[in-house]
Amino acid sequence: MSLANKTVDIRENRLHTILHYNGDAQDLNERGKKGELQIGNSGYEQCGNCQEGCAVGQVYGILDAALIEHAPLGCYATISASCVSGKSTAKARGKGVFHNKAICTNISERETIYGGTEILREAILEAKKRYDPRVIFVTTACVSGIVGDDVEGTARDTQDEIGVPVISISCEGFKSRIWSSGFDIAFNEILRIVREPRKKQDDLVNIFNFVGSDTFTPLLSMLNLRVNYLPSQTTVEELSQISEAACTATICETLATYIGDELERRYKVPQVKAAAPYCLGWTDRWMREVAKLTHRESLAEQVIQKENERIRPELEVLRKELGNQRVYVFAGDAYAHNMANIASDLGMEVVGMTTYHHDQYADTREINTLNFMVESVGNVPNYTVCNKQPYQVLKFLKALKPDILIVRHQALAVYGYKLGIPTIFEADSNKCVGYDGIIELGRRIKRVFQTRKLIQNISENAELPYTDWWMDEGTDPFYFEGEHQ
Amino acid sequence: MSGIISQPRFTCALGAQQTVLAIPKAIPIIHAGPGCSMKIFDYAATGAGRQGEGYAGGNHVSCTNASETDVVFGGEEKLRSVIEGAIKILKGDLFVVLSGCTAGIIGDDVEKVAKVFARDGRPLVGVETSGFKGNNYFGHEAVVVGIIDQFVGEARPPKKKGTVNVFSVVPYQDPYWRGDLEQIKSLLEKIGLRVNILFGAGSKGTEEWKNIPKAEFNILLSPWVGLSIVTHLEEKYGAPFFHYPVLPVGAKETSAFLRAVGEYAQLSKETVERIIAEEERRYYDYFVSIGDFIALYQNNLPYELYTSADSLYAIGITKYLENEVGYIPKGIYITDDPNPANLEQVKEIAAKNIPEYQNSLLFEADGEIIAQDIKEKLGTSTRALLIGSDWEREIARETGNLFQYLSNPINQKLIIRQTFVGYQGGLNLLEEIYGALFAGEEVSAATYVEAISGGL
16 A cells, blocks of 8 residues: 555645636636636635535445544534435445444544544544454544644554554645535545556446446446446445556546546556536447447447437437426536536526536546537536525526526525426436436436426425525626625 | 544534524524535434425525635634625524634634624624534524523513423424424413423514513423523523423323423413313323224334433433333433533433333443444344434344434434424324334234334
8 A cells, every 4th residue: 555645736726626607608618728717706605515525425435444534523423414325325236235434533622722633543443443444534624624633643653553554634624615625635545545456457447426326337338348436335445456447437527537637647547538428429429438448349339329229219209398498507517517418418408507616627638528518518608606605596597597407416406496496406426327317317307397386386485585685686696706805 | 521423413513503593584604614504404404304494594504614714814804794795685683603613713703793793783693603612402502592692682671470481402403393392382382371482483583582581481391401591591581490301202291291380380270280181181092092003913013112312302202102101211322412410410310200220321422332232232132112313223224123213313204393292292103103113014913023124
């Protein structure tokens, strides 16, 4: 295991990520390519998410690793929800029963005064005793960062004592305004587990993803390829072999831009440099790219033809039925581009989008999902960037009145219901992948339209907490932006 | 107090955000790092029986999303700007600024910042609730006292006979709080009291809070959480408090509770007894009707009891199921981490109310220790009822025992207005427990079933 590791810079520095934008997709794409946009500020904000949460999410699901959150209890209290999605994903992927293997040091006032390394040491020893893990990850939080606990030193010392690698992940929430920086920090530390390739596994494809269904196995098994879902629901041993894979792909460049690039650079594992397989055209192209990297070109052509023929009848019906619908997408940067693309392929008109941030470029410069989307969908008007901020998004939606809203993140889909807009909550980010995925999304949209009366009933009786002045059409949704630079 | 924790059952002091949201038209403003507010919401609302954002919670919550610059140079200016924005765009009767760890460590003073707005006539309060200061039971008490001191204020109006303020379950931390508070209010109103319930759909919001000083007395229906609130009210407004430490579940305890309150408030004994008699008549009419089912399915029913919950719930529910439904409490796990003084008090309350099962008591906030104890005690038993959270659900499924949700985290159930409080609550509990018997594969009295899946 390599213990020396470089650190990874936060996204606002590394990818010139922005949090505020108002314009259209084409303009953002052109200006973003030049990296000329500023991150932006607002005098008023609603709560975001933090990079600690994103980092924890990547290592919590590793099957034989333990996790210690060196934090007050509030940072860790949501672990039960992660455990539930871990269990459902394990079941969906045939991985047996998933169990919680995370401990919180429960930092109290005493540790903020006298330091928390002693309690951290205790937690590491306890994790070894309780879970007998192959690796122990330790994440930091705002408190441990500000008081200056030597987490890395404690991890190093304790690891020698217990004979299990203890890897610290420095992901204090306040250190980046872009919560997805937490993905990069976690992956940078996961790379320590990755070994030098012993043999090339020509049929193994790394798929970076979150939790969710197993939709890549049906897709890639048609090419006689094996799927290595990463990093959730894998063993440390499986993780250590990702350097041996034939290629790396991701469901969302926002998630895996950093590690995909590093695997290519360090271990020559090529990335699939096509857009992720969301919609017919992108799936065809993605399959061809994978086939090229794994030398299965002629098989791929047969599969593509067969699959296209297989889904065509229902796809044509869906396109006809959904063809006049106007859709709005509200999701993370790259994933929003995926969703807009698939909606467009179903014949819908993408009338607007909001992404939680925008990376002006990926770590691998030729991968640019916004560019892929603009090429495929065309320009999308009413394109905004803001980190959730329902006070603004509700105004966008009220003004545009889309027929359907597609949302990726927890607790945001309810806004569609409160405004009376049929809404798809795309929590299972693997579900609409590939040939079956596009059909599946079309069916789900039709199903949502059937529940209009419920949506209407909620919207007629829901009171939004905003003042009349704020909700007035004449009030600029960007009223607070640019204040307090 | 407690050290490391796994399988958590509460969150940090910033959980006070949910206490604010439980007051109709009250709006929290969070001065903390960027993920804190959402994590509180995910734990205490979504993970508490899928409760939603309500009027102004979830992603609506205003937050400074403290960044490195704020931590290095101080965040009070940014906080002022967010407060100004919040009162411009949000419709609320009360705004409560809460600090998280970043603000607490660097010394940003949210109370001071809030006071400047309050001086201009804005309904604004600031309370320190840094996560490292304590858990959300602590945060709940802190924010209630903060609102009383900074918003309700120094009034000493004449007392209104028969009007009471109720302090009991912690909103959201008690996943059944909405139904519980409606039930408590309704019970007390039946015996003739006027009730400021203060939280939830049955509360009139800030108007009701402004009336707190007018109450004749306060009721604390809880072993220790809220004790600091009612003693504070006693000092501040000269209103005494009536402390009833046991959650009234089922007929016996609810009748005892109503009698005790009636006596304390010097209500007409005749009225109270009439109400009790009427409620008991209805209760036992339903209760006895379960007899047929019990008799038929006796072979398949659990009788050993394991309860994991905070001191209010663990004692109240265990007492009911032991005393009135004949369960044997094998494990009573009290998870709310009371401080040493309160711990002694809770022990006394438990000794008085579940005297025969003192050996079953374990005060523990680390869920994995609870899980280990349950598994050891269970052995190979398949005639146990486990009552608790997602964590106990996992054990029930592994061991083939029946399960009932009672305490957070609850990610796999929708809770709207359900309650286990009062006469009605006792029946509700039995309906849920035994209803689960049929949630899995067919269970027929004609077939003895070894392990009860209960649909898990």
